[in-house]
Every structure is written in structure tokens, then in C-alpha cells.
Amino acid sequence: MHPEHTAIAPAIDTSSAGFLPPGLLNRLESSGPRYTSYPTADRFVEAHGPEQHVLALAQRAQGIGGAVGSSAPLSVYVHVPFCESLCYYCACNKIVTKHHERGAEYLKLLDAEIDMWTAGLGGRPRVTQLHLGGGTPTFLSDTELTQLTERLKQAFEWLPGIEASIEVDPRTVNAARLAHLKALGFNRLSLGIQDFDLRVQQAVHRVQSFADVAQLMQDARTLGYQSINLDLICGLPLQTIASFDRTLQQVIELRPERIALYAYAHLPQRFKAQRRIHSADIPLPETRLQMHAQAISAFMQAGYEHIGMDHFALPSDALAQAKRQGRLHRNFQGYTVQPDGDLIGLGVSAISRVGASYCQNAKTIEEYADALAQGQWPVVRGIALNRDDLVRRATIMALMCQGRLDFQGLADAHLIDPKKYFAAELEALKSHQEQGLVQISDQAVEVTPLGWFFVRSVAAVFDRFLQLEGAREKFSKII
Ligand code: SF4
Known part of the structure; x- marks a missing residue:
């Protein structure tokens, strides 16, 4: 158009x-705001709970209130909240634990929620986009990931050409695990890099070498993954213009199809993990701005196209093509080539969009589990537009x-x-x-x-x- x-x-x-x-x-x-939704999630209200969500599902079934019909394909997001180790810059909803048995318990809860969705939507809804995020989805074992994806395939019809992506903490995978994920149907990876400088990595408690990431990317390409995204953050402690420039050159050398560049917001009052970062180590605002501009310039010089805000993609990537053709959309997973439509968010804190409404699940596993045990939707807040x-x-x-x-x-x-x-x-x-x-x-x-x-x-x-x-x-x- x-x-x-x-x-x-x-x-x-x-x-x-x-x-x-x-x-x-x-x-x-x-x-x-970043506008992954409008109104933004901080406008959701508790008065929009399970009852209102059921009403939204009923209206969807009748084709009322949404921009899309009830037969339009869906996006599915699954939140896996566990991480083995804490990154100090983290502002996500996560649970840091070494107890991997918690994964199996969580899968049972997801199972119960999937049942509610399939009953609520009726039939076997068609899906064109799946994203596993967290937390660290690869906290789950290969067997658990198989169990989860098989369950998702049983409940939803994965349409040909589905975009199936997973967030990967490079420290938790190897070539064998990437091969396993590929065999399960995942075709896109998003790797959290943030910075390659060892001092910066130590200051944020996330050490992963460039050599390991380069090897993983090579393995992913050999396995035929269609698109790899790397996440970077500027404004982290101990970053300097020179050190960040080295990271940028290393990222460009790896040539990921997509790059997401975020600015670190130091809010220790809100995010407990960030209290472990020494405020004095954080670059001054002018330096952070300079690093940000330096990154944008470096990516564009290296042939990346600017998708919007802080996202970049190679011209051959589907995201860049969609932008050129005016087909770009936005949902909770960020920029996407998926048509504007409904989104099912599964798991703690996940947000769903159903017709002209949004709703969010309970943020703690206890509250989430309690609702499901009572046969209730775990929805705690939302909004009807x-x-x-x-x-x-x-x-x-x-x-x-x-x-x-x-x-x-x-x-x-x-x-x-x-x-x-x-x-x-x-x-x-x-x-x-x-x-x-x-x-x-x-x-x-x-x-x-x-x-x-x-x-x-x-x-x-x-x-x-x-x-x-x-x-x-x-x-x-x-x-
Ligand atoms: S940044 Fe990611 S891996 Fe690190 S603690 Fe937060 S959710 Fe977990």
C-alpha cells in the first residue's frame, strides 16, 4: 500500500x-514507550481479569471487536522464567535457580494453560509465529523442549513457513543443542550478547567469549537457521567508546541477519539485580549517546538497514524486505513480518492480545499455579480498548x-x-x-x-x- x-x-x-x-x-x-502494544502495559487495570478475558474470547469467536476474524492465524509466545545465573543489568521477569527440576513442574502448568486456550478458542488454532522467550528458554533440557514443542504442535496447527524463534543464552547451548532445536522446528535464533569486552562482561556477571559465540553462529548457519539476531546493550558499566567500538567490529564480523541495540537504563530502585552495578562505573550520558550514535553509524556503514528505533537488519532479511514493502508490524515480540493479529501469551507474566483487548498473566509462579489449579484463567490485569x-x-x-x-x-x-x-x-x-x-x-x-x-x-x-x-x-x- x-x-x-x-x-x-x-x-x-x-x-x-x-x-x-x-x-x-x-x-x-x-x-x-516502545509501543509493543497500545495502550502500553502500564495502563492495564486489575478490573480487567478472567471474566473480561472470557468475554473477549467470546467476542472474538463472534468476530466482534477485533481487526481480524476468529479464523486469522495467531502468534504464540511462551515465557520460560528460569535462569541459572543473574545478569546484573537484568530488568526481566525471571527466577534465578540451579534447580532444573523446576522446568518439569513449569511444563505441567503450561500444559494446563494451553488446554484453557484451546478450549477458549475452539478447534486447533492456526499459528504463523512462535517465540520462546524468558528468562532463558534453554534452561529447559532437550527432553523438556521436545515435550513443550510437541505439546504446542498438538494444540496449534503450525502453518507452513511458520517463524519459530527462540532466545538463546550462548552459555547454555552447543552445536548438539542447536541441532536439536532445529529438528524441533525452530528456524530463528536470538542470542543475548550485550558486549564482548571481558571487563564489561565481568561487571555485569555474564561472561561469554567471542570465540564461543562465533563458533555457535557458524554451527547455526551449518544447520540452516534462517535468521540470527544479536542483542547488544550500550551504557553498561566500564564500557568506553574504544571498548564498545571493538564489540561493534566483532558483531559486524559475525554478520548476524538482525541486530537489536538497546540502551541500558539504570533503575536500581525498580530492579534489584541492578543494585550490584556500581553507579560510578556507568558511562556518562554524553558517552552513552556517543556510543549509541557510533553503533548506528557502524551498522549502517556495514550495510545494515535501519528497521526502526534500535533495530537493524541485512537487506536480504525478511524484516528489511517487509519494511521496504510497508508490511512491517509490531507486537510484543518487537518488529515482525507477521500480519497484525491476535497473540497468545503463555506462562507467567505473559501478555496476550485478543481482539480489542489485552491481558496479562500473574507475575509469580505461585499465583499463576493457584489460578490454574482452580481451573481459572491466570489473568490478573488487562484492558479493553x-x-x-x-x-x-x-x-x-x-x-x-x-x-x-x-x-x-x-x-x-x-x-x-x-x-x-x-x-x-x-x-x-x-x-x-x-x-x-x-x-x-x-x-x-x-x-x-x-x-x-x-x-x-x-x-x-x-x-x-x-x-x-x-x-x-x-x-x-x-x-
Ligand atoms: S538478562 Fe536474560 S539471562 Fe540474564 S538474568 Fe535476565 S533474563 Fe536471565
Whole structure:
């Protein structure tokens, strides 16, 4: 629907880290959500519990309230919360334990939840995307992973071409385990790297050598994995411009199909693990910004395409192709080539999207297990979207994924006059236009190539909840 050139235009010179002017970075160093959903999860309410979830499922079955019909294929996410060892920067919902028998107990709980979903959705729902995340999914043994995937195949119809991905802690796998995962049907891997510098790795309690990761990537390629993603973090303790540059060169040498680059947000009051990081070791904000700009520049010079925010992909990767063709979408797994649709989140803290609603499972295993033992949905909070939420979700996702808000398209889909409906937002967006981040015309708002780096800030203008003063402070930094 959207012309290819709206996605990526090489209109900025990225040959040095200075292409992101420090003044602009500083001005935009405010905060904004990552918009894997709208409304964002912090807006979910306890009043939306199991009863409301059952109602959403019933409405879905009748084709009410969602953008997709009840027969549209689904995405499935499974949260495995266990990790053997604690990474000090961690902000995930995880349980650090060496007791591997907990995996078997957890699988029984997942089994019970899968039963509830198949009964609630009816039949054997079709699935085009599966993601195992955590925690550390490879905390489970090969036998347990077989058990889990067989159960998922029995409950859901895996459609041809399914994107089956798994987060892999390089310290927990070898070639044999990767071969096992491939045989189970996984075709994509996401490896947590963060940084290759030994001192930085020691400071965050996650030591894994470049040689080991390189070997794993070689093994994965020999086994025929379609796409490998590497996660990096800038702003970690003891990182310097020079040390991070070495990591960047090592990552480029490995040539993963995708790279996700995150900025570390040090919030020790909120995340206990981070209290083990010495604040004095954290790079200064200016240094962090410089490292971030340096990384973006290095990846683009190495031939990667900027997908949006902090994601990069080789031009041949499905994500880059989807972006060029305006087919990019966004869900709790980040940017995806999957069509916009419902998502089943299985396991503790997992979030589901059903029609025009979201819901989240209990965050502790005890609470999750209690609900299932009573034959109840383990849902503890959620939200049903009203008409305004649906208009804003469509707007925010169009900006985050296509980089373009087409007024006529929005008017046709939602029976509104976008220029009147968003008169205040379009006025507020003028400052972004002055900074060269968007172009506003009579037909559309278009995100410029420079604006893609700040697309969260552009999208946030349309977030009704953020219009409430002070709400922004709760989110991590944009960049
Ligand atoms: S960063 Fe990942 S592997 Fe490390 S403790 Fe957190 S969830 Fe576990």
C-alpha cells in the first residue's frame, strides 16, 4: 500500500557518529514507550481479569471487536522464567535457580494453560509465529523442549513457513543443542550478547567469549537457521567508546541477519539485580549517546538497514524486505513480518492480545499455579480498548512500522476526520517537523530517515495516556 521509498531513503550521511547532532540527541533525550502494544502495559487495570478475558474470547469467536476474524492465524509466545545465573543489568521477569527440576513442574502448568486456550478458542488454532522467550528458554533440557514443542504442535496447527524463534543464552547451548532445536522446528535464533569486552562482561556477571559465540553462529548457519539476531546493550558499566567500538567490529564480523541495540537504563530502585552495578562505573550520558550514535553509524556503514528505533537488519532479511514493502508490524515480540493479529501469551507474566483487548498473566509462579489449579484463567490485569484507543493504536503502529500516517486511510478505517481528530497532536508535531524528524502534508505525516531514530518520540505525541503530565518519566530513555 505504501511506496517503498517511504521506508528507507539514504538521505542522511551516516559515515560518522556525528550524523546524529548532539543537540538533537539531547533535546530528544526525553522518554517514551516502545509501543509493543497500545495502550502500553502500564495502563492495564486489575478490573480487567478472567471474566473480561472470557468475554473477549467470546467476542472474538463472534468476530466482534477485533481487526481480524476468529479464523486469522495467531502468534504464540511462551515465557520460560528460569535462569541459572543473574545478569546484573537484568530488568526481566525471571527466577534465578540451579534447580532444573523446576522446568518439569513449569511444563505441567503450561500444559494446563494451553488446554484453557484451546478450549477458549475452539478447534486447533492456526499459528504463523512462535517465540520462546524468558528468562532463558534453554534452561529447559532437550527432553523438556521436545515435550513443550510437541505439546504446542498438538494444540496449534503450525502453518507452513511458520517463524519459530527462540532466545538463546550462548552459555547454555552447543552445536548438539542447536541441532536439536532445529529438528524441533525452530528456524530463528536470538542470542543475548550485550558486549564482548571481558571487563564489561565481568561487571555485569555474564561472561561469554567471542570465540564461543562465533563458533555457535557458524554451527547455526551449518544447520540452516534462517535468521540470527544479536542483542547488544550500550551504557553498561566500564564500557568506553574504544571498548564498545571493538564489540561493534566483532558483531559486524559475525554478520548476524538482525541486530537489536538497546540502551541500558539504570533503575536500581525498580530492579534489584541492578543494585550490584556500581553507579560510578556507568558511562556518562554524553558517552552513552556517543556510543549509541557510533553503533548506528557502524551498522549502517556495514550495510545494515535501519528497521526502526534500535533495530537493524541485512537487506536480504525478511524484516528489511517487509519494511521496504510497508508490511512491517509490531507486537510484543518487537518488529515482525507477521500480519497484525491476535497473540497468545503463555506462562507467567505473559501478555496476550485478543481482539480489542489485552491481558496479562500473574507475575509469580505461585499465583499463576493457584489460578490454574482452580481451573481459572491466570489473568490478573488487562484492558479493553475503546474506540479512541483503537484509532490511536492504528495511528501509533502506522508511524512505528510504516513511518507514515495516511490521513485518508485512517479516515476510511475509523470514520473520523484525522486532521480534526488530531488537531492538537498535529500542532504538537510541528516541533518535530522543525527538527527534521517528520514531514506533515495535507495527505500524511511521514517520518524522515533521521526521524526513524526517534520514532518513539513521534508516536508518543498520539498517546492519550502520555498527555497526562508526568507520565513520561516512567519510561526508559528513547535512545
Ligand atoms: S538478562 Fe536474560 S539471562 Fe540474564 S538474568 Fe535476565 S533474563 Fe536471565
